[in-house]
Amino acid sequence: MSKAGGDEGGGGVCSETAPQPEEKTPAEKVLSKLSATTVGPGWTKVSCPCCVSERVEPLVLVKLGKKVRPETKRWLIKVIGAPQKDGGAALLAHPGEDASGDIIVVSAPCCTLLRATEELGLCKTYCNNNMEAFSYNDRDNFKDSGTAVFLTLAERQFIVKYELDGLRAQRDLRIPGLSDSSALQHRDNIWQKLGSAGVILDTFPLHNPDKLKDLSEAWYSGNQLAQPLDAVNGYFGSSVAFYFSFLDFYTWSLLPPAILGLSITYFSGRVTGVEDESGTAVSGHMIQAVFSMIWSTVVMELWKRRSSSLSYRWGTLHLAERFAEPRPGFHGDIGVNPVTGRVEPLFPAWRRDLRMALVSVPVVGLFLGLVVLGMLCFYWGEAQVQQLHRDWDSLLSQTLLYMPSVLHIVYTNMLSTVYKKVAQSLTEHENHREESAFENHLTAKILVFTFFNYFAVLFHIAFFKQDVPLLRKRLASLLIVTQLVNQVTEVVIPFLVDREDDPQEDKFRNQSTLPAFPGLFAEYIELLVQFGYLSLFSCVYPLTAVLLLINNLTEIRSDAYKICKLFRKPFSPPVANMGVWQIAFEILSFVSVVSNCWLLLLSPWLQEQFQEGGMSSTNILLLAVLAEHVLILVKVVLAVLIPDEPDWIRKKREHIEYTSMQALRQQGELKSASIITGYSMYNQYLQ
Secondary structure (H helix, E strand, C coil): CCCECCCCCCCCHHHHHCCCCCCCHHHHHHHHHEEEEECCCCCCCCCCHHEEEECCCCEEEEECCCCCCHHHHHHHHHHCCCCHCCCCCCCCCCCCCCCCCCEEEEEEEHHHHHHHHHHHHCEEEEECCCECCCHHHHHHECCCCCCCCCCHHHHHHHHHHHHHCCEEEECCCCCCCCCHHCEEECEEEEEEEEHCCCCCEEECCCHHHHHHHHHHHHHHCCCCCCCCHHHHHHHHHHHHHHHHHHHHHHHCCCCCHHHHHHHHHHHHHHHHHHCCCCCCCHHHHHHHHHHHHHHHHHHHHHHHHHHHHHHHHCCCCCCCCCCCCCCCCCCEEEEECCCCCCEEECHHHHHHHHHHHHHHHHHHHHHHHHHHHHHHHHHHHHHHHHHHHHHHHCCHHHHCCCCHHHHHHHHHHHHHHHHHHHHHHHHHHHCCCCCHHHHHHHHHHHHHHHHHHHHCCCCHHHHHCHHHHHHHHHHHHHHHHHHHHHHHHHHHHHHHHHEEEECCCCHCCCCCCCCCCCCCCCHHHHHHHHHHHHHHHHCCCCCHHHHCCCHHHHHHHHHHHHHHHHCCCCCCCCCCCCCHHHHHHHHHHHHHHHHHCCCCHHCCHHHHHHHCCCCCCHHHHHHHHHHHHHHHHHHHHHHCCCCCCCHHHHHHHHHHHHHHHHHHHHHHHHHHHHHHHHHHHHHHCCC
């Protein structure tokens, strides 16, 4: 058996390979074939001695088109395994079951993983037990840098994707087995080009059955309340782990408003009656409004502290700020980047701005107009069923009163689904160079529409119609219908479509038949809408937090079940926080001040007090503005008093920045010294 493969995570992946039983299923035979290097059609070879190993772990599967010819597959395997200086990805590739099959299995040798770890700016445990920004030249001083536990499975798999996405043609060339129309031009993105040509259908990380089983038992199969967030981060990556951490933190943060809401509902109904909004009920209304404003601020500030602690623990506190390679979907005229000096596609910023102004903005405006149209239809239907109820005054007509709200909710959900696809196409058309810019613009489009789509009717009822009973009914309808739909789609349907694992089925191909993970957009949007209902309007419906708490307790397990069982494993880039979503939650927190101050003005008790005091409308408005500014000041003071990160995290972060700066300085000094030494030796040679 020749030693041709590479270590995973720095040299110890052979310890992760499960022992093979005597009788092997077809899937186990494939896994056995991929785990041991052989002469011939095995793993591609590596030249670095520290990367040589007898066993490697399959990390990523590349699904090829059915009509891809063997010479095209051989060429692609050669490119994946070639050194980076020769234009390759410096990864390990295996043809799968046979040389003519339609899959390629990819892994990564030790040095490729470690160099990418430094490029990404990941932090790892140093020999002094502190987290430090990883340095390849100083790798021997990092704990476990020569073992499989140095990098998590999610990190290794993302690094494979990172290297594949960065493949660019070093010169014009024709791809074997493809027509001239699919030829590569200098600096073309190879992976993007092969995807457009139908050579590569999909690329996704492979599940590790043993690790997935252990994670499932610790996550959603048992009766435990705490989530194994470190294990989630290790298996699915920090972006997924941050979502579940926030979902867990936000869910338990619903306990105080839920208890307050139950208390207000109980005492207001017992003392003054449900329909009476005087006395105790009014006091509860005011308490709920003020509490919602303060609660939203405290929750977000405490979450930022928790987020910074998690990013330190997961090694993403000091992600590299660098001028990244263009994203795979970026296109333009080939030229020299004036900043980096690299030859790459160039696309003028004015053309992107023009596309945004002439295409994206009008299309987004069109969809916002459709939201307004749906709102007008809702009001028309509301008037019709109310007239019908006055004429009939029956149980059926009473039930029909909720029909416009239900139909409008269905309409908004359908419109939201269509808009997400349109927003994706618009952002692709804008042609952003960097992945972060693409994600930010896409998220911004979704957030603008989501806020308008879900809250336009509520704001119109509150600010223009000033109809508190209608606002309460509408909010109750939204909460109940939306949560019923979520429970059916996220609990019932997954239970019905779940399939038992077939031990005789090829697990690699079984994973390729699963649908792609849709991402966390919909999950974050759901939480954002929840947060908006609670922080903006819960004072008119105190049971909002109770319904959200019940929903989210099942949401945690259903989301965990879905990502583990119903979808392919997603790639997860290392992140330091929730990114733009965190900003969106904070914006809603500030909007809640305006909303709750206005709703306080609609309180019958306050209206009565204003009338008895003889206050004019102008004075009432000025009083509301004053109260709003005071509450905003309170929120700002709370934000200042609660630092975004604990003091010990701040010191750790500054230490990491300092050591990184020192390392760069030493590298510069060494480089300068080597140049001077070389120049001196050259002079001596000339003499």
